[in-house]
Amino acid sequence: ASISSFSLATLPSKTRLANPTTLSFVCVRFTSLTFPPPTTYNLIIMASTATDYTAELIATANAISTPGKGILAADESVGTIGKRFAPIGVENNEENRRRYRELLFKTKGLGQYVSGAITFEETLGHSTKDGVSFVDLMKAEGIIPGIKVDKGVKPISGTDGETVTQGITDLGARCAKYYAMGARFAKWRGVIRITDGGAPSELAIQQNVQALARYASICQENGLVPIVEPEVLMDGTHSIEKSAEVTERVLVAQYKALSDHHVLLEGTLLKPNMVRKGADSTSTCTPDDIARATVRTLQHSVPVAVPGIMFLSGGMSEEGATLALNAINSFAGKKPWHLSFSYGKALQK
Numbered sequence: 001a002s003i004s005s006f007s008l009a010t011l012p013s014k015t016r017l018a019n020p021t022t023l024s025f026v027c028v029r030f031t032s033l034t035f036p037p038p039t040t041y042n043l044i045i046m047a048s049t050a051t052d053y054t055a056e057l058i059a060t061a062n063a064i065s066t067p068g069k070g071i072l073a074a075d076e077s078v079g080t081i082g083k084r085f086a087p088i089g090v091e092n093n094e095e096n097r098r099r100y101r102e103l104l105f106k107t108k109g110l111g112q113y114v115s116g117a118i119t120f121e122e123t124l125g126h127s128t129k130d131g132v133s134f135v136d137l138m139k140a141e142g143i144i145p146g147i148k149v150d151k152g153v154k155p156i157s158g159t160d161g162e163t164v165t166q167g168i169t170d171l172g173a174r175c176a177k178y179y180a181m182g183a184r185f186a187k188w189r190g191v192i193r194i195t196d197g198g199a200p201s202e203l204a205i206q207q208n209v210q211a212l213a214r215y216a217s218i219c220q221e222n223g224l225v226p227i228v229e230p231e232v233l234m235d236g237t238h239s240i241e242k243s244a245e246v247t248e249r250v251l252v253a254q255y256k257a258l259s260d261h262h263v264l265l266e267g268t269l270l271k272p273n274m275v276r277k278g279a280d281s282t283s284t285c286t287p288d289d290i291a292r293a294t295v296r297t298l299q300h301s302v303p304v305a306v307p308g309i310m311f312l313s314g315g316m317s318e319e320g321a322t323l324a325l326n327a328i329n330s331f332a333g334k335k336p337w338h339l340s341f342s343y344g345k346a347l348q349k
Contacts, residue, residue: 028055049264053223057267058307060184060225064144064269065308069115070341071227073312074104074348075148075187077120084348098126104348105134111141118146118187118227118342125181135182146185146227147178149215153191160197162204165190165211168218175222185225187271188215192232192250194278200232200246205253213257220264227310227342229271230254234314236278240285244275244293251301265305271342272298273314274324287320291327295335302337310342321346 028043028050043058051057064071076084081100082092090096101123104110117138124147127133135145151167165188175186190208193199208230216226232247251272258265275293277285298309311328313321321343329339341347 028058043266045264045266049262051220051264053220054264054267056223057220057225057264060144061267061269061307064116064185064225064310065338065340066115067338069113070343071146071310072104072110072114072117072143072347073187073342073344074101074123075118075120075146076344077152078122094122097122099129101126101134102128102137105137105141105143111143114141114143116144116146116185118148118185119183120148121178124178124183133182139182144185145183146187147183147224148188149174149178149186149219150188156204156207159201159204160193160195160199162193162199162201163191164204164207168211168214171215171218172222175219175224179223183224185227185269186215186219187227187229188212189229189231189271192230192246194232194236194238194242194246196236200250205250206257209250209254209257212254213261213263216258216263216268217261220267225267225269226263227269227271228254228258229312231271231312231314232273234273234276234279237280237282238278239281239283240275240277240289240293243273243277244297247273247275248297248301251297255301255303265303266307268306270302270306270309270337271312272309274311274316274328276314276324279315287323287327288331290324291331294324294328295331295333298337299334304336306337308338308340310340313341313343313346316346318343318346318349 028045078092081097085092085096123134124145128137138145149167149171150165153163153165156162156164190212192205192208212228212230216228219226230250232243232250274290275297276290277283302309311325316324325341
């Protein structure tokens with residue numbers, strides 16, 4: 001959308017990847033039109049993280065991380081969108097889903113505030129009633145199309161209701177197809193629970209962060225910027241301190257896994273939960289409390305190479321999610337990343 005050109009200033013990637021020890025570092029040069037006038041950037045990265053799409057991945061991640069903009073999460077599954085339609089008496093069929101997403105993407109001035117939109121596979125292939133593809137509609141607004149690629153969660157036996165996300169088996173072929181359809185980034189959600197029964201277990205954390213890391217690697221091999229989403233659920237009675245402890249533990253494990261899988265951090269985005277008390281906790285928790293706990297947790301765990309952190313709303317109201325995000329950006333402390341939103345219900349209600 002806001003990418004003009006990109007080139008990889010080094011050896012051919014096939015040579016480099018076949019024997020990465022022959023060249024430890026490479027220089028990536030790309031030009032972005034996100035901030036006029038056009039600016040050319042040079043980045044030094046590990047050769048083991050480079051692919052044919054390296055410069056494009058970095059440019060896309062930076063374009064999505066444009067100040068003042070965030071991500072519209074419009075990737076509800078058929079079942080989930082049906083729950084939205086039911087209270088207003090709208091039948092959950094493909095045409096009504098198409099019409100609803102058209103209404104969203106045609107919102108006047110949407111591109112002023114939204115840099116990317118996550119879609120469900122069905123939506124990525126849809127068009128307006130006038131025959132304009134949703135991909136072209138988004139691009140005309142300066143919005144980069146994205147795609148949800150995970151296939152939901154399955155239980156992990158012997159745990160306290162913990163799960164791991166599915167969808168790795170055919171992911172490479174699907175990513176290649178989505179790139180050809182116009183998507184330039186993807187999303188995969190891992191789910192971590194905090195329970196009185198001992199969750200999260202180390203098993204659940206490792207299963208989820210390893211799946212996210214493998215997903216991220218496959219996405220980058222096929223030209224898609226991976227949104228890494230290890231969500232710590234806010235269900236339960238736990239304190240904000242417990243939330244901070246678990247979120248930091250998960251994020252530290254996540255970035256270790258991404259490093260082990262040779263994922264290019266400059267070509268990724270993080271979609272975490274905000275650090276807050278459990279939804280059933282009786283303690284008070286202000287937006288400033290959320291900001292303090294969230295920023296300090298990120299400072300302890302997220303590398304500065306990551307260009308953008310796009311928070312999920314986690315069931316908060318549109319007002320609550322907005323106030324918390326504002327407090328996070330206003331918090332006095334080092335914040336070397338673009339901090340913004342990747343909201344679904346909080347934007348669509």
